[in-house]
Amino acid sequence: MPRQARIDIPGHLYHVIARGIERGKIFVDDDDYTDFLSRLEEKLDKTGSKCYAFSLLPNHFHLLVLRGHRPLAELMRRLLTGYAVRFNQKHKRAGHLFQNRYKAILCEVDWYFLELVAYIHLNPLRAGVVKDLDELCRYRWCGHSVIMRPREVGFLAKEEILRQFGNKAKGARRKYESFIAERVDKFKPGDLSGGGLMRSMARWSTEVAFQGEGDEEASDERVLGRGDFVASVLREAEKQPQFKGTLEEAMKQVVKDTGIEAEAILSASRVREVVRARALYCYLAKEHCGTSGVQLMKQLRLTSGAISHLLSRGREIHKTKY
Secondary structure, eight states, rough: OOOOOOOOOTEEEEEEEEBBBOOOOSSSSSHHHHHHHHHHHHHHHHHHHEEEEEETTTEEEEEEEEEOOOOOOHHHHHHHHHHHHHHHTTTTSSSSOOSSSEEEEEOHHHHHHHHHHHHTTTTHHHHHHSHHHHHTTTOBBBHHHHTTOOOOTBBOHHHHHHHHHHHHHHHHHHHHHHHHTTTTOOOTHHHHHOOOHHHTTTTOOOOOOOOTOOOOOOOTTEEESSSSHHHHHHHHHHHHHOOOSSSHHHHHHHHHHOOOOHHTSOOOOOOOOHHHHHHHHHHHHHHHHHOHHHHHHHHHHHHHHHHHHHHHHHHHHHHHHH
């Protein structure tokens, strides 16, 4: 079965997971972890995104990210590609570092936010990387230690997390600590993995009244939430063109929508209809495929100013058309 396109919508919360190829290591030493976090901070800033939880382990990582004005696909592509190139050079290896595609699950904030924070921050303990909560508090490559100890990691929105537990930092931190401790043995493999409320939450939640036997609710492997939330997300996703992350797909969509052939779009033609199609292509390439302005400059043989103008125009065309 062909894999589904990711759902990438501004303002939504995502649980992101990536693993090393063939379960191999993606972090070997402290420099690797430090480099990854530095790159993550930079990419979060550039895409207007926020990080509420992170956990880095030798062969995989988890992030809890609020998608900003730039696509999540752009953030992850830049993060993983840059890190993999540096890792391969440093460790004298070649080939893919990460296994297949990263997994990005769109999550319902109202029901899952704090549970996801706990799930991600307890990951080193579940994986046996640390032996207990005291050691987890000292594990530098997890957001839990940032919240529990006086250390700064600029990109982690720890104040927003602590405000969920109280207005005074000291008391909120104690409540957060208790919340985490209560969940040490609560999560099992497959929890919070997407597919709708009944699949993801029924086993361990005692706070939700579920539908009766025989009732159905919307579900999708790419979404974690109640049935009505899943349905609303799928409706929202239908309003946006969902590409596979390639320029070829973006070009095919523009050709289909405008009737302008790809050769004309890539040419230097200044015909109004062609320029309009070129603007829409630039917008889709950048917003939905994560293509950089520099890449578009090279492909279209245009200046940065011309690309910026096309992007602005393409954005307006997209709003009107979609």
